[in-house]
Amino acid sequence: MKKLSVMTAMLLVGIVAHPAAAQSPQDLTVASFAVGGPDEVFAQLDVLRPLVTKGAGKIAVLLPDTRSSTRWMGADAPGFERAFQQMGLTPDDYIISNAQGSPQTQRTQAEQAITAGASILLITNLDSGSGAAIQADAVARGVTVIDYDRLTLNGSAQFYVSFDNKNVGERMAQGLEQCIADWKVDKPQIFHLGGSPTDNNATLVEQGYDEVLGRHYDAGKATRVGAVRVPNWDNQVGLTMFEQAWQANPQINAVLSGSDGLAQSVISVMKNRGIAPRTIPTTGQDAILYALHDGLQAHLPTGGRSGCRRRHAAGGRATAGGPGERQLRC
Numbered sequence: 666m667k668k669l670s671v672m673t674a675m676l677l678v679g680i681v682a683h684p685a686a687a688q689s690p691q692d693l694t695v696a697s698f699a700v701g702g703p704d705e706v707f708a709q710l711d712v713l714r715p716l717v718t719k720g721a722g723k724i725a726v727l728l729p730d731t732r733s734s735t736r737w738m739g740a741d742a743p744g745f746e747r748a749f750q751q752m753g754l755t756p757d758d759y760i761i762s763n764a765q766g767s768p769q770t771q772r773t774q775a776e777q778a779i780t781a782g783a784s785i786l787l788i789t790n791l792d793s794g795s796g797a798a799i800q801a802d803a804v805a806r807g808v809t810v811i812d813y814d815r816l817t818l819n820g821s822a823q824f825y826v827s828f829d830n831k832n833v834g835e836r837m838a839q840g841l842e843q844c845i846a847d848w849k850v851d852k853p854q855i856f857h858l859g860g861s862p863t864d865n866n867a868t869l870v871e872q873g874y875d876e877v878l879g880r881h882y883d884a885g886k887a888t889r890v891g892a893v894r895v896p897n898w899d900n901q902v903g904l905t906m907f908e909q910a911w912q913a914n915p916q917i918n919a920v921l922s923g924s925d926g927l928a929q930s931v932i933s934v935m936k937n938r939g940i941a942p943r944t945i946p947t948t949g950q951d952a953i954l955y956a957l958h959d960g961l962q963a964h965l966p967t968g969g970r971s972g973c974r975r976r977h978a979a980g981g982r983a984t985a986g987g988p989g990e991r992q993l994r995c
Contacts, residue, residue: 690716707751714753722784724749724759726813727774727799729789730766733861733898734926736951737789738763766897768795775799779806787811791897792863793818816865830866834873837948838921842877844946845887845919853881854916857892858907858931860923867894867923870950874921890914895927904930918945925949 690712697709726745728737742761749759760778764771768791775786779802786803788810790796796817800810804821812822845853855878860867871894881887891910895903903922907930911917922928928949935945 688712707747710748710751717753720784723757723778723782724754724785725775725778725783725787726759726761727771727778727786727788728761728763729771729791729815730897731763732766732900734924734951764791766791768792771795772799775803779803779808783808785809785811787813788817788822789814790817790820793820793865796820814866818865827866830869831873831876833950834870834875835877836873837870837950838874838877841874841919841921841946841948842881848943848946850918850946853887853919854890854914855887855919855921856890856907856910856914856917857921858903858910858923858927859892859894859921860927861896861898862894863896864898867898870923878921887919890917895923898924898926900926900930903927904933907931908934920945920947922947922949925951 693709693712698706726742728741731738742763745759745761760781760783762771762774762778764774771788771791772795775788778786784807786800786808788796788799790799790812793816796812796815797820800817800820800822803810810820810822810824812820812825812827814827816825816827841855844850857871857874859871862868878887878889882889891914893906893910895906903926907920907927911934920928920931922931926949928947931947
């Protein structure tokens with residue numbers, strides 16, 4: 666209960682509704698974390714304080730990197746820390762680490778955390794192979810493992826907390842559809858700049874947007890110019906890959922980008938080429954601050970005049986520039 670409620674709180678910050686405060690742990694539901702402001706959301710965790718006193722061992726949070734997205738250290742890490750402290754935990758009760766993109770570093774961090782007394786290991790893997798090895802070792806040592814955000818294929822996590830990633834991809838594609846119409850893009854020539862091939866989330870997101878956009882391709886209403894997956898969500902690599910694709914296919918006039926970071930790469934290339942705002946729509950997700958800034962400058966589609974904002978009930982991420990709602994999947 667302690668573990669899953671922490672994850673639920675983190676994933677549901679920002680849903681808009683106003684339920685009454687839970688009076689007991691059993692009263693906590695998805696709606697419990699649908700209060701307007703962060704203070705009210707985190708206050709819902711007060712009801713878990715009696716349970717915390719019955720727990721044993723530390724909670725270890727293993728985050729993946731800082732390069733793929735600013736969210737890991739800018740939102741997730743401080744969010745976990747605040748949630749833990751709201752429940753009555755002290756800094757001695759938890760460990761929050763970031764592997765800086767190195768699977769070996771993440772494995773070392775896991776081993777160190779277990780040695781330091783971690784009884785719960787929450788991990789966002791860098792790839793399923795290294796993640797599964799970490800999980801197997803943890804479970805063999807009696808540690809409870811939670812997959813956070815990314816599913817570890819062939820892993821041994823007892824719980825999985827994430828978004829409905831296929832639906833995220835569907836909503837991203839729907840946002841792009843609307844923006845293509847609102848920005849009057851003629852004969853859409855769409856390029857797909859997808860996420861890391863080692864991230865199962867990126868695969869599920871791809872399934873979602875392929876399903877939606879595939880109907881347009883099959884009907885001859887749009888053309889898929891090409892599709893790539895960017896290793897490790899590396900935005901600089903994504904920039905190079907998109908630049909090369911555009912040089913080979915100058916007819917590209919819409920882009921399905923798998924994240925705000927990749928969208929930023931696309932927008933950088935467009936700005937360097939002197940492409941005016943509201944010309945080539947692209948998508949993103951994560952609601953990163955710079956992406957919202959790009960939206961206000963009409964480089965990344967948002968709401969307002971363009972009418973392109975898309976909110977999705979499954980993803981908690983920006984799709985075509987708009988932040989969405991969040992959901993727990995276990």
